[in-house]
Amino acid sequence: MIYRQNLHTHNVYCDGRGTLREFTLAAIDQGLEALGFSCHSYQYFSPVYTISEENTVKYKAEIKALKEEFEGKIRLYAGLEVDMLSRPDVSGLDYTIGSSHWMKLGDDFVEFDKRIEIFQEILDKYFDGDIWAFLEKYYSEISLLSTHGRFDVVGHFDLVTRHCESEHPFFDRSDKRYLDLAKDAIHNIVKDIRIFEVNVGCFAYGTGNIPYPEPELIREIKAAGGSVIITNDAHDREKLSLGLDRGVEIIKSAGFDEVMIMTDHGFDGMKI
Ligand SMILES: [Zn+2]
């Protein structure tokens, strides 16, 4: 294994399956050198699948204790995956991943990261069925990610391609109009947040063959002066290392000769 860490993982404090200790033991078992916990942060507008404010305190304390207990065996890091609209307390963390799963549409907070039937309903109800209106809204909002809080890493940047490998793809991801929207957003974001995750959860979970972001956009991140980490958004401890090395091959093909890793003094580059 070349890339021996995973910084995007979910556990029982949010919607993952397994305790922090179980994830730690599984990570050691699978040969990881470092593991980052990145619970879905507390969201004032919806408690569904996220950690509570009270549990966020316990979560940080538990990670601190585990760091000491497992010192020399694995490096552990405290993170949160923060939805850009949620503005939680991020004090005392080693890093944050900034993601967009929700939009504020009129008075409603709407989660668009849903299965195809529900996504279609959202599109019809709020966008008159116009996928381009949705895509423009998504990329104009994510372009402003850095104005919503402190984020170290951009999470699953092109999540809107979630259904692109299905029988009902909504749009053609190779359409220049689409790519221009996404590429403009990369150039806006990278001025403030340099690191994007390459999320290979599709390989770990068998949900597709194209990571977030897709290779053309990974090349654009490189061209824009950004850098990448590789994660797989693990919700199961058995899958912590799946797909990571495939991610290394993908970023190499996209022009990267370096990948970022978390160290005890922050993010650092590693040659690949
Ligand atoms: Zn996410």
Ligand SMILES: [Zn+2]
């Ligand atoms: Zn996640």
